[in-house]
Amino acid sequence: MKSYYDRPLLKGPHWGSNVVTYLFLGGIMGGLGLISLLSDDRPEPEMKKLRKATRYTAFALAAINPPILISHLGRPERFLNMLRIVKFKSPMSLGVWGLVLYSGAAGANALRELADDGVVPRMLRFVAPSATVPIQALLGAFMAGYTGVLISATAIPLWAAGKRHIPAFSVCSGAASASALATLLSTLQGNHDVIPRLERLEMAAAALEIALVADFRKRGGAVTAPLFEGRVGKRLRDFTIIGGIVVPFALNAIGGAFKLPKSIDALRSIAASTLTLVGGYVLRESLIEAGKLSANDPHVAFRQPS
Amino acid sequence: MATGFFTDATLCIGCKACEVACKQWNELPSDGFEFTGNSYDNTSQLSGTTWRHVDFVERESIDESGITASWSMLSDVCKHCTNAGCLEACPTGAIVRNEFGSVFVQPDICNGCGYCVVSCPFGVIDLIEAVGNGDDAGKYALATLHEDRLNDRKTAVQATGGVAGKCTLCYDRQRIGMVPACAKACPTESIQFGEIEELRERAKHRVETLLERGVDARLYGADDVGGGIGALNAFFLLTDSPEAYNLPVEPVLPSTRQAMGYAAAAAAALALATVGWAIFRGDGTDA
Numbered sequence: 335m336k337s338y339y340d341r342p343l344l345k346g347p348h349w350g351s352n353v354v355t356y357l358f359l360g361g362i363m364g365g366l367g368l369i370s371l372l373s374d375d376r377p378e379p380e381m382k383k384l385r386k387a388t389r390y391t392a393f394a395l396a397a398i399n400p401p402i403l404i405s406h407l408g409r410p411e412r413f414l415n416m417l418r419i420v421k422f423k424s425p426m427s428l429g430v431w432g433l434v435l436y437s438g439a440a441g442a443n444a445l446r447e448l449a450d451d452g453v454v455p456r457m458l459r460f461v462a463p464s465a466t467v468p469i470q471a472l473l474g475a476f477m478a479g480y481t482g483v484l485i486s487a488t489a490i491p492l493w494a495a496g497k498r499h500i501p502a503f504s505v506c507s508g509a510a511s512a513s514a515l516a517t518l519l520s521t522l523q524g525n526h527d528v529i530p531r532l533e534r535l536e537m538a539a540a541a542l543e544i545a546l547v548a549d550f551r552k553r554g555g556a557v558t559a560p561l562f563e564g565r566v567g568k569r570l571r572d573f574t575i576i577g578g579i580v581v582p583f584a585l586n587a588i589g590g591a592f593k594l595p596k597s598i599d600a601l602r603s604i605a606a607s608t609l610t611l612v613g614g615y616v617l618r619e620s621l622i623e624a625g626k627l628s629a630n631d632p633h634v635a636f637r638q639p640s
Numbered sequence: 641m642a643t644g645f646f647t648d649a650t651l652c653i654g655c656k657a658c659e660v661a662c663k664q665w666n667e668l669p670s671d672g673f674e675f676t677g678n679s680y681d682n683t684s685q686l687s688g689t690t691w692r693h694v695d696f697v698e699r700e701s702i703d704e705s706g707i708t709a710s711w712s713m714l715s716d717v718c719k720h721c722t723n724a725g726c727l728e729a730c731p732t733g734a735i736v737r738n739e740f741g742s743v744f745v746q747p748d749i750c751n752g753c754g755y756c757v758v759s760c761p762f763g764v765i766d767l768i769e770a771v772g773n774g775d776d777a778g779k780y781a782l783a784t785l786h787e788d789r790l791n792d793r794k795t796a797v798q799a800t801g802g803v804a805g806k807c808t809l810c811y812d813r814q815r816i817g818m819v820p821a822c823a824k825a826c827p828t829e830s831i832q833f834g835e836i837e838e839l840r841e842r843a844k845h846r847v848e849t850l851l852e853r854g855v856d857a858r859l860y861g862a863d864d865v866g867g868g869i870g871a872l873n874a875f876f877l878l879t880d881s882p883e884a885y886n887l888p889v890e891p892v893l894p895s896t897r898q899a900m901g902y903a904a905a906a907a908a909a910l911a912l913a914t915v916g917w918a919i920f921r922g923d924g925t926d927a
């Protein structure tokens with residue numbers, strides 16, 4: 335096969351662990367938006383507790399994620415240049431606006447809970463209409479998915495070949511990680527009654543995620559090798575596929591099927607949630623690292639995926 | 641009126657005057673010295689601080705007359721695409737199309753997010769490390785900059801470290817009616833600068849002449865390269881397949897994949913929301 339001394343044709347991403355963290359937390363923010371909607375306005379006390387926990391957490395994440403994003407820039411002091419324009423053709427531009435709007439909606443929802451709890455004057459409740467709940471959920475879906483679109487809409491062959499799969503399994507991974515985080519928080523709060531529901535949501539997201547990842551591997555062919563083979567592939571298999579999806583799914587299934595003693599059940603649930611979160615992080619990390627490897631192979635870049 | 645480059649591999653003698661002239665005019669530092677062993681090419685690729693790069697393609701053919709070896713040299717550069725992946729991707733609007741039809745990175749707007757880097761189907765644009773600043777200063781072999789100049793005033797790159805860099809088609813020179821530095825320095829007119837329509841005419845004529853003489857000549861980018869990119873404002877005449885010069889055979893404009901991506905994400909989100917609704921609120925006691 336012809337090439338120019340096997341030199342890379344493309345330039346790989348300069349992105350490191352701060353970008354991976356941003357993608358991971360962005361996915362969780364997205365999933366929390368959904369859980370906040372699902373638990374909205376319900377009479378059960380456990381749902382009320384869950385609702386508050388997700389809203390406070392989503393707001394906290396919305397506060398810490400922008401600095402993480404900014405830290406990866408070559409010129410961090412020019413972050414605000416991203417807010418000069420709205421560019422529909424650039425997922426990076428839309429994503430930043432999505433983050434800003436999500437933060438607004440998450441802030442409004444957190445404020446309403448604070449007003450309910452009497453931490454801030456009740457009056458402030460009216461500043462935050464309840465319409466912000468579905469809005470946060472919609473923007474959340476965008477937050478979890480756009481990062482997948484962002485990497486697929488590049489020249490990197492592995493990412494480009496995943497234009498159908500990567501955005502979809504990013505959403506699933508975000509939802510599973512958010513359910514896992516909410517489960518951990520509920521365990522801490524002693525809000526045990528809500529955990530079975532969260533675990534079922536997590537199982538649904540994990541099932542769809544693994545089906546999509548498997549399909550990507552099957553259809554993607556040689557282009558997907560950097561993600562599924564070698565060092566990156568091994569890490570993805572150990573920490574995401576097995577450790578982050580299959581094992582937690584089994585643990586959650588056991589929890590749903592059998593009535594375990596309380597303390598053992600709590601341990602089971604904590605283990606499943608932690609593994610899911612680790613798997614979610616490693617999925618994003620593997621995507622970025624495999625993208626770097628994919629960029630180095632000129633042969634797959636000569637004919638770029640449509 | 642759009643201007644551009646027509647770079648002709650059959651005229652290139654591999655002198656690298658274009659690489660040097662570009663570095664000098666734009667005050668770009670060396671990327672360091674690496675002995676590659678790949679023919680006479682030790683700069684290897686275009687980068688944030690190397691905006692012209694001469695490919696040295698070595699070919700061997702064996703027939704009854706014995707082994708014949710030949711070289712084909714070509715000066716590669718940013719293609720200044722009709723539909724540019726880098727320009728579309730840039731979230732700050734730093735990358736614009738200027739009055740000469742060239743794709744230009746405004747160094748004072750770019751915040752170094754790096755999204756253009758992965759969005760160029762030709763692997764051209766790259767981030768420039770913050771060079772010449774503090775501890776980084778010694779990291780680079782500053783081929784074209786004297787120490788005292790470094791201290792005296794900020795060079796272009798010093799002022800713009802941490803941002804994306806690529807060929808500007810000598811925007812500054814064009815504005816005062818000068819020919820881009822590389823084209824000016826090229827001793828064989830392998831690099832021709834001019835109005836794009838006129839260059840295309842000239843190129844087509846040149847290919848006909850070469851084919852008549854039995855030279856395997858073909859144009860790359862004079863017409864639409866496919867994949868939604870359109871024609872290239874910097875196009876090439878090759879004597880081998882594009883891969884031999886590290887050019888993609890089928891480049892694709894990355895933004896064409898977005899609609900499918902958003903649709904896939906929306907479908908997954910809808911599926912999970914439906915299942916979630918059934919799990920959390922499907923017991924008929926909706927408040």
Ligand code: SF4
Binds near residue numbers: 718719721759761
């Ligand atoms: S070749 Fe790459 S850097 Fe140059 S205009 Fe096209 S997309 Fe941009």
Ligand code: SF4
Binds near residue numbers: 729733751756757
């Ligand atoms: S690195 Fe600079 S030029 Fe490239 S996309 Fe980001 S802001 Fe735009």
